[in-house]
Amino acid sequence: MSALLAAVSADSDLFVAQNVFFGIIALLMIGSALKVVTTSNVVHAALWLVLVLGGAAAQFILLGSEFVAVTQVLVYIGAVVVLFLFGVMLTRASMGDDETVAGEKRVMAAVVAGLLLAVMSVALIDTFSDDRVVIDEPQLVGTVADSIFSQYIVPFEAVSVLLLAALIGSIVVARKD
Amino acid sequence: MNLLLLAAEGATSVPLAVSDGANWFLEHAWIVPLLPALSFLVILFFGKRMPRKGAEVGIAAVGLAFLFSVVAGIAWIDHRDNFTLPEESGEHALVIDGSSESVDQIVLAAEETPAEGDHAEEGAAGEAHGEAESPTIAVHSSTTWFHNGDVAFDAGILVDGLSVVLLFVVTLVSLLVHIYSTDYVAGDRRYTHFFAFLSLFTASMLFFVLSDNILQMIVGWELVGVCSWVLIGHWWEEKPNSDAAMKAFLTNRVGDVGLLVGVIILFWAAGHGSFDILTINSNIISGGVSHTALVVAAMSLTTAVMSKSGQFVLHTWLPDAMAGPTPVSALIHAATMVVAGIYMVARLYPVFFEGMQIGGSSINLLATIGAITLVFGGLLAFVQNDIKKVLAYSTISQLGYMAMALGVGAWTAAVFHLFTHAFFKACLFLGAGSASHAVHSFDMKTDMGGLRKWMPHTYRTFVVASLALAGVFPLAGFWSKDEILAGTGGWGLFGGTGGNGAYTFHLVMGTVGAALTGAYMTRVIYLTFFGEFRGHGTPHESGRRIIVPLYILAAFALFAGLFNLPAGFITGNHSSWQERFGHYVEPVAGYFPPISHATPSYSLAIASSLVALAGIGYAYWYYFVKVDRLARATGESLTELPDGFVSKSSVARAGHTLLVEKYYLDHLYTDVIAGTTKGAIARGANWVNQNVIDGTVDLAGRTSVKAGQLTYDKIDQAVVDGTVNGSGRISDALGGIFRRVQTGKVQQYAALLFAGAAILGGILVVVLSL
Amino acid sequence: MLLNQFLLLAALLFCIGVYGVLVRRNGMLVLMSVELILNSVNINLVAFGALTDDVGGEVFALFTIAVAAAEVGVGLAIVLLMYRNRRSIDLSQADLLKG
Structure with a gap:
């Protein structure tokens, strides 16, 4: 967190509107993400997750990737979170607070996560401290589409096969027989 | 065989009589693998309802493929006879093809399909067209399957003497094996299934020998492997048979890694972004390829040969593959699977010739493994x-x-x-x-x-x-x-x-x-x-x-x-x-x-x-x-x-x-290599789990508790009782320690995973910043 | 904008996700934490795409979204199966990996 703030304050254009929005959204996302992993209410966690995902979509717009942002909202918030809520319902998790959801190994997990964050932060600050993202104009959907259906056609086909496999796989796993 | 000899004679005496049909047959050699492939589908879906349970379809398809191969062989002999050696005409490899209509093309010799030229000018040009239009003798026709980025993925056939011979051998042996099998596996519980896969096996091998690029070769290679797995394990109800099938499949996987590595190296180093065999071979011959790359490629491909063609140290699957029905063994050992490795070396021979410096040396890896x-x-x-x-x-x-x-x-x-x-x-x-x-x-x-x-x-x-x-x-x-x-x-x-x-x-x-x-x-x-x-x-x-x-x-x-x-x-x-x-x-x-x-x-x-x-x-x-x-x-x-x-x-x-004991190789693979890696990884994980994570805290607590209890017991209880209880408790404690060794908790494993990744990343960061 | 502000945000989200995966005992909550991890990767991809002005970053972010959808589908199916078999999705009870 402090590393993040340090990085932001090092930027001389701190008060450009984009950066202001970035800061607000980033704080919102971090706060919500922390709630996702700490709240003892499963439904609340799913709702906090919506905030994180929405924040990510906003970041994508800041980065000029409108199509990804829209897809993020449609797929993640529209489908994935709804799926989670269905999952909560089907597994009959308690709608209220449930103190058993958090494990007892908090210290171990925090140490591991902190270690990861430290390593990544050092590496990132060390490597990319001078790079700036300049967004002149948003990426057109047409460009993305052209690229998917020409250059990246093979990964695209692979993903479609993967989705089919996942579809069949989850039906096989979850059906009652 | 007589047929072939006669054909050879006939072809030399009256070249033009065969020439017309001949070239069509060479151009359309892809029909040969297609026939058994279709027969596979037909037998699979309709075989059980047929009067002879599908065997007739397989025999008919392979028989037709055999006839086609014979005619293609005759056509090839004719084609070869009409061809003047490039040594005589001087230049080879790269020619500027000026005589045909596509003047602007600087073609790699073989990309011009000679048969087309023959067809167009048949009768007019007569004998001379061979050297004028087809600087390379191989008949190569391909079509682009798809593009990804700048790389074109082709599918095609490469017909030359080598593939024609293989076509003849594979279809002949397969045909005889088919006929033999109608008696040998008569009344088998999966008779139809057996013939279906016999067809697919034949089709895969034919596909493999006709492939004109190394990517297609991999496909054929793997198809052959899969079919052998099915056929070796044909009677999979008995454990040894399914074990043998698995062994054949897994041993081949070891070599497949080599094949994959070799193909990737060839694609970049020798093909310069092309999978085409003719391009790769020509590039190597004309000397534009790094020798180191060729050495590595040749070594990797040798691994593939070792597994597929049963060369020493990776041959252990082959005797076990005898678990399959005998006709399958005949097919695997005579015509199809095991010669795939040999064929691959023969096809990509420049890689080995240059990579292993075969000419003028007195020892090299491939020859020594063979010996x-x-x-x-x-x-x-x-x-x-x-x-x-x-x-x-x-x-x-x-x-x-x-x-x-x-x-x-x-x-x-x-x-x-x-x-x-x-x-x-x-x-x-x-x-x-x-x-x-x-x-x-x-x-x-x-x-x-x-x-x-x-x-x-x-x-x-x-x-x-x-x-x-x-x-x-x-x-x-x-x-x-x-x-x-x-x-x-x-x-x-x-x-x-x-x-x-x-x-x-x-x-x-x-x-x-x-x-x-x-x-x-x-x-x-x-x-x-x-x-x-x-x-x-x-x-x-x-x-x-x-x-x-x-x-x-x-x-x-x-x-x-x-x-x-x-x-x-x-x-x-x-x-x-x-x-x-x-x-x-x-x-x-x-x-x-x-x-x-x-x-x-x-x-x-x-x-x-x-x-x-x-x-x-x-x-x-x-x-x-x-x-x-x-x-x-x-x-x-x-x-x-x-x-x-x-x-x-x-x-x-x-x-x-x-x-x-077969040089104890099987023991080496199953007991030593598989056993030790499995055991060592488990032991290592256990040790970390036990000592680093909870061991330190728990052990300290447990020791103090035990010490206190032991003192209490000594004072309170009779000596004999105490000893008995103590020994019981010690074994209990030991059991506790060993039980903790494997918690089975996914999240603990995940924690280890992430921590390990973080530590490795940290080491990398430190090393790089030094 | 600095590239690092996006990368560090992603790193932070990633670590929060890791913490969640390690600490949660409820299967659903673990899956949600995995979503956090996947999203942080997406932010990275899009940020690098914007840096190099290459559409590839976005394309791969889209692929990641598709993969994440598949992952949630299969993951939830597994959680449901687990619930059906043991009437609980408490991961600390799922220790059959023990040898």
């Missing part, structure tokens, strides 16, 4: 009691010959040996199947013996094929084996100079192998067909559908060697009959390194024949004279001398044990 395999495989064949396993080790040994021939630069000899070996080995396997069909067992020592009386046809063909395998003059094996030995160029002692360097070690190994081959085949013949019958019931000769394929194959085993008589063998009018095989099969033009031919040598031929005869003679003396005499004297049915040298000398006994 070791041919002797070690031959030795293993002596201790097998299962007739099919003897033949399996014999195949390994013969594949060693082929790999060695390729390694020493005797390309033609290797392909010729592949050709002849396919016939006599198929004959041997089918003969073994016929014998075991009669006695319902594969064990020569307990269930066979004396079958000569009951099965005269099987006996005759088996002996012919054995003699061909042993390399007895003038059967097929003699010619091909002799050519390989001459090709080694070892010593130059007998006047046999290979022209590729002096591979003396390989000559010695090859000669030793010849003696071994003769000896173990003699042993098999004695144990199977001579002496007293040791099995139960009365054996009977197999039916016509089994006998006829045997005779056809035996005929090939007799005469196939005549296709490639060495130069100088016949003088006078008929001297053009010499080296026909080499003439038609060898690729000419720029996509191949110059193939040097060994000078044939009478003295070497005589010497190697004498060695082979010595092997046969020793085994004959041992079995047919000594064992037989003893058996008659005692009235028992003996399979070996009770006081042979194995039981006398401890060295011989140790050697025998080593062979029986």
